[in-house]
Amino acid sequence: MLTDQLKRAVEQRRDALISLTQSLIQIPTINPPGDRYLDICEYLADRLSSTGFKIEMIRAEGALADSSAHPRWNVLARYEGARPGPCLHFNSHHDVVETGHGWTKDPFGGALEDGRIYGRGACDMKGGLAASIIAAEALIAAAEEAGLELPGSIEISATADEESGGYGGVAYLAEKGYFSPERVQHVIIPEPLNKDRICLGHRGVWWAEIETKGRIAHGSMPFLGTCAVRHMGAVLAEIETHLLPLLASKTTAMPVVPEGAKQSTLNINSIHGGEAEPEDGYTGFPSPCVPDRCRIIIDRRFLIEESLDDVKAEISALMERVRSQRPDFDYEIKPLHEVQPSMTDQDAPVVVAVGAAIQQVLGQQPDFVVSPGTYDQKHIDRIGKLKNCIAYGPGILELAHQPDEWVGVEDMIQSAQVMAIAAAQLLGLDPERPSSL
Numbered sequence: 416m417l418t419d420q421l422k423r424a425v426e427q428r429r430d431a432l433i434s435l436t437q438s439l440i441q442i443p444t445i446n447p448p449g450d451r452y453l454d455i456c457e458y459l460a461d462r463l464s465s466t467g468f469k470i471e472m473i474r475a476e477g478a479l480a481d482s483s484a485h486p487r488w489n490v491l492a493r494y495e496g497a498r499p500g501p502c503l504h505f506n507s508h509h510d511v512v513e514t515g516h517g518w519t520k521d522p523f524g525g526a527l528e529d530g531r532i533y534g535r536g537a538c539d540m541k542g543g544l545a546a547s548i549i550a551a552e553a554l555i556a557a558a559e560e561a562g563l564e565l566p567g568s569i570e571i572s573a574t575a576d577e578e579s580g581g582y583g584g585v586a587y588l589a590e591k592g593y594f595s596p597e598r599v600q601h602v603i604i605p606e607p608l609n610k611d612r613i614c615l616g617h618r619g620v621w622w623a624e625i626e627t628k629g630r631i632a633h634g635s636m637p638f639l640g641t642c643a644v645r646h647m648g649a650v651l652a653e654i655e656t657h658l659l660p661l662l663a664s665k666t667t668a669m670p671v672v673p674e675g676a677k678q679s680t681l682n683i684n685s686i687h688g689g690e691a692e693p694e695d696g697y698t699g700f701p702s703p704c705v706p707d708r709c710r711i712i713i714d715r716r717f718l719i720e721e722s723l724d725d726v727k728a729e730i731s732a733l734m735e736r737v738r739s740q741r742p743d744f745d746y747e748i749k750p751l752h753e754v755q756p757s758m759t760d761q762d763a764p765v766v767v768a769v770g771a772a773i774q775q776v777l778g779q780q781p782d783f784v785v786s787p788g789t790y791d792q793k794h795i796d797r798i799g800k801l802k803n804c805i806a807y808g809p810g811i812l813e814l815a816h817q818p819d820e821w822v823g824v825e826d827m828i829q830s831a832q833v834m835a836i837a838a839a840q841l842l843g844l845d846p847e848r849p850s851s852l
C-alpha cells in the first residue's frame with residue numbers, strides 16, 4: 416500500500432530530518448527584534464530548490480516591524496505535480512522567542528541526546544517545519560518510485576513574526592493573495608500541538624487599555640486631589656467580584672485545552688499608576704503626589720459563542736457601574752488588538768484526512784482541540800478567507816517558550832508520516848491503493 420511506502424520513505428529520511436532540524440535551530444531567528452530572517456529563508460530556499468521546489472522570497476515591505484536593519488523575510492516553496500489538482504500548503508513560522516534564563520543546553524546548538532533535539536524553537540516550531548519538509552519530500556519520492564503521477568501541488572512556507580502577531584509574515588502573504596481559496600485549498604500549520612491532536616482553531620482575543628483619571632495634588636493633602644489608583648482599585652474589585660465569576664460560568668462547544676481555558680478568561684497584563692519608575696536611578700521614593708492616572712492592560716480571551724461586541728459591552732457596563740458608585744470617577748477605554756475566534760469544522764477535508772492518517776500511523780483516533788491562544792490561522796481565516804485549515808505537528812505544547820525546549824525525533828518521524836499520508840489523500844492519491852512495487 417502507498418501508506419506503507421510513505422511510512423518507509425519518511426523513516427529512511429530519519430538522519431536528514433535530524434540534521435535539518437539541527438540546522439534550523441542553529442540559525443537564531445530571535446523575535447523581537449527579528450534576527451537572521453534572510454539567512455533562514457535562504458537556507459530553506461537552497462534546501463527545497465534542490466528537491467524540485469520553485470522558490471519565492473517575499474519581504475513584507477512596509478509591514479509592522481519591517482526595517483532595513485531587520486527586514487521581514489518569508490520564503491514560499493512550491494512543488495508542481497504532474498497534473499492539475501488541489502494545492503496543499505504547509506505553513507510554519509521561522510521566528511523563535513528569546514531564550515530567557517534557566518538553560519542547561521546551548522539554546523542554538525541543536526544537541527541530539529536520547530532521542531531529543533534541544534534548542535530554542537526545537538518544539539515551537541522548527542521541528543514541525545522540518546517534519547513537513549521531510550513529509551513532502553517523502554511523498555514526492557514515493558509517488559515517483561511507485562510510478563504515480565502526483566496531482567496538484569505542495570507548498571511549504573516559512574514565515575516571519577508569528578511570535579509577534581504575524582503581520583510581517585502570514586498576514587502579509589494573505590493580504591497579497593497567497594492564501595486565497597482559489598490558490599490554496601488545504602492548509603496545515605505544524606505548530607506543536609502533540610502528534611495525536613488536531614487543532615481546529617483558537618479562542619478570540621480582545622486587548623484594551625483602561626485608564627482611570629484623577630486630579631494631582633500634594634500627597635500630604637490627598638483630599639484636595641482625586642486618586643486614580645483608588646479609582647482603579649474599585650475597577651479591580653468589580654472585576655474580581657462580578658466579572659471573573661461571570662466569565663468562569665460561560666461554557667463552550669469549543670474543545671479548548673487545557674481544561675482551564677474552556678471558558679472565557681481575563682488577564683490583567685500590567686498595571687501602572689502614579690509617578691513613572693525610571694529604568695535608571697530608581698530609588699523607590701516617588702515624590703508625594705496624588706496619582707492622576709492609572710492604567711491597566713486587559714487581555715480578554717473569548718469563546719465562539721460570544722461576540723466581540725458583547726465582550727466590549729461587558730467592560731463598558733462594568734466601568735459605568737463603577738462610575739455610578741464613585742464621585743469624580745472618570746475613565747477611558749482604548750482598544751488595542753482584536754482577533755475573532757476561529758474553528759474549522761470537524762468534517763472539513765483537511766481534518767478528515769489528517770484524522771485518518773493519525774489512525775494509520777498511531778493506531779488511535781485523534782483528539783480534537785482548540786488552542787487557548789491564537790496563531791497564524793487567524794490571518795488565513797480572516798484575511799485569506801480560507802476555512803480548511805488546522806494546526807497539526809510534533810512537539811509538546813507545554814515545552815514551547817520554556818528553557819531546555821526540545822522535540823522528540825520519534826514524534827517528528829510519526830507526525831511526518833501522518834503529514835505525508837494526509838497529503839497523498841488531499842492531493843487525490845489513494846493511500847490505501849495497493850503498491851505497484
Ligand SMILES: [Zn+2]
Pocket residue numbers: 508539540577606607
Ligand atoms: Zn509557534
